[in-house]
Amino acid sequence: MLNTFKPLQSPEQGDIVFALNQWYIAGFSWELDHAAPLARTLLNKPIVLFRTPDGRAAALEDRCCHRSLPLSFGTIEARGLRCGYHGLLFGADGACLEIPGQDKVPGKCRVPAHTLVEKDRILWIWFGDADHSTPLQDPPDYxxxxxxxxxxxxxxxxxxxxxxxxxxxxxxxxxxxxxxxxxxxxxxxxxxxxxxxxxxxxxxxxxxxxxxxxxxxxxxxxxxxxxxxxxxxxxxxxxxxxxxxxxxxxxxxxxxxxxxxxxxxxxxxxxxxxxxxxxxxxxxxxxxxxxxxxxxxxxxxxxxxxxxxxxxxxxxxxxxxxxxxxxxxxxxxxxxxxxxxxxxxxxxxxxxxxxxxxxxxxx
Known part of the structure; x- marks a missing residue:
């Protein structure tokens, strides 16, 4: 029978709306077992994934709030991820912890963080709408x-x-x-x-x-x-x-x-x-x-x-x-x-x- 299916054309970036308030897979645990951050675009959002030396897996927007260099160009240190341009240091929650050569860190100096949960060797990332930035349920079991x-x-x-x-x-x-x-x-x-x-x-x-x-x-x-x-x-x-x-x-x-x-x-x-x-x-x-x-x-x-x-x-x-x-x-x-x-x-x-x-x- 004929139907109303229309093949997807070449969409403009952001044309397709993705289902939100969902846990999506961002990667696997072993991908963060290296001493370097991992850049990955998910649902049209550039994300940097990394593991702190104490074992915590984290996900931040892949953009330094200073001059926009991808944070995935940076290095992982004991307290977080250091930008590879001017050395701003960001914690797993996105807050800037240090600006080299500057004593005061402005409160607005931070990058958006995404909830990332490591479970069953899977990295689950939460994508919520404007009203549900906090997960509504635990990640799936596997x-x-x-x-x-x-x-x-x-x-x-x-x-x-x-x-x-x-x-x-x-x-x-x-x-x-x-x-x-x-x-x-x-x-x-x-x-x-x-x-x-x-x-x-x-x-x-x-x-x-x-x-x-x-x-x-x-x-x-x-x-x-x-x-x-x-x-x-x-x-x-x-x-x-x-x-x-x-x-x-x-x-x-x-x-x-x-x-x-x-x-x-x-x-x-x-x-x-x-x-x-x-x-x-x-x-x-x-x-x-x-x-x-x-x-x-x-x-x-x-x-x-x-x-x-x-x-x-x-x-x-x-x-x-x-x-x-x-x-x-x-x-x-x-x-x-x-x-x-x-x-x-x-x-x-x-x-x-x-x-x-x-x-x-x-x-």
């Missing part, structure tokens, strides 16, 4: 990074594409059979005909897909000693700023795919989709996986295979966005696998009070 049954590793990718195209991709895993043939894909028809259930609650969407009696894809067969055919699951949980995707498989007809304690091969993915600008995105991801039945680790292999699949997705999404820019606005059709992505887009549209650009106006 227990799999500390679960002794799992090992995990992660990375950061940069996309030359708007963030909601990444949401669309992650909420529709039917593409695995076509885009990821060498790794986690498998038979394309199996993916397109998977049993699928989509649920919505508040600002979240949950998509559950089951593929029974299927052939193990290359990544699964290499990572786990399956006997033959497998019953495979994909459980996708969408939140405004991130997605949690639990995929895996058991030997066919051995366990219920509805049992939360089922065994087999597990891959639990964290996908932090944080807008950089209107048309570029930071993609923060980790993959947690369980050990083989003999106790051996498959982390290296799973990480490498996962990274390969995300690189393949990146190529597709950036090419998709380029083509949307090239061809301009025009009708597109909706098919059965788009339900989850459509609901997520309507949630974002409602939170931003922006016209919906969902894939479909009818689902």
């Amino acid at each position: 227990p799999w990074h500390a679960d002794p049954r799992y090992e995990f590793r992660g990375d950061v990718y940069h996309y030359e594409a708007p963030y909601q195209l990444i949401h669309d991709n992650l909420l529709d895993l039917s593409h695995l059979g076509y885009v990821h043939l060498r790794t986690i894909g498998g038979d394309p028809s199996t993916h397109m005909q998977a049993e699928m259930k989509v649920e919505s609650a508040g600002n979240s969407v949950r998509v559950v897909r089951h593929m029974r009696e299927s052939k193990p894809p290359a990544t699964y067969a290499a990572a786990w000693p399956f006997a033959d055919r497998i019953d495979r699951w994909q459980e996708i949980e969408f939140e405004v700023s991130h997605l949690r995707i639990w995929t895996g498989a058991v030997d066919a007809n051995t366990e219920s795919l509805d049992d939360p304690a089922r065994g087999g091969f597990h891959m639990r993915g964290l996908h932090g989709v944080t807008p950089e600008t209107d048309s570029t995105t930071h993609y923060f991801w980790t993959m947690s996986t369980n050990r083989r039945p003999d106790g051996g680790s498959n982390m290296d292999q799973v990480f490498e295979q996962t990274a390969l699949t995300f690189e393949e997705d990146k190529i597709v999404i950036e090419a998709q966005y380029h083509n949307q820019q090239r061809f301009g606005a025009g009708p597109q059709i909706d098919i059965h696998v788009d339900v989850g992505a459509n609901r997520a887009r309507r949630i974002i549209a409602g939170l931003t009070k922006a016209p919906t650009i969902s894939l479909s106006s009818t689902r």
Whole structure:
């Protein structure tokens, strides 16, 4: 069916309104384990991230209030971050603590600070509206990074594409059979005909897909000693700023795919989709996986295979966005696998009070 989708054009900076009063992922703990500040633009805002010598993670506007040099050009000291131009020293709260050669520090000499919380090896940053600069709730939990049954590793990718195209991709895993043939894909028809259930609650969407009696894809067969055919699951949980995707498989007809304690091969993915600008995105991801039945680790292999699949997705999404820019606005059709992505887009549209650009106006 035709719909009212209009591909995103090349927007002017700041045209797109992002959902506020949310925790977004700004990075990972290990990115601040170096003795240098980290510059990162998030939701069109230049931010400098750093860790003080006492271990505190902090986030400030990346601009000195004296002559506007990025503070990310500075150096980290015991009390905070020192500007690399004239040496003004700023604490983790943004207050200027010292002006070299000047005894008095004006009270207005400070830079905006952002609430940054380090939790489960994730750096969560709060972006609130004018009435909610203080967080309304704690950052989300992600227990799999500390679960002794799992090992995990992660990375950061940069996309030359708007963030909601990444949401669309992650909420529709039917593409695995076509885009990821060498790794986690498998038979394309199996993916397109998977049993699928989509649920919505508040600002979240949950998509559950089951593929029974299927052939193990290359990544699964290499990572786990399956006997033959497998019953495979994909459980996708969408939140405004991130997605949690639990995929895996058991030997066919051995366990219920509805049992939360089922065994087999597990891959639990964290996908932090944080807008950089209107048309570029930071993609923060980790993959947690369980050990083989003999106790051996498959982390290296799973990480490498996962990274390969995300690189393949990146190529597709950036090419998709380029083509949307090239061809301009025009009708597109909706098919059965788009339900989850459509609901997520309507949630974002409602939170931003922006016209919906969902894939479909009818689902």
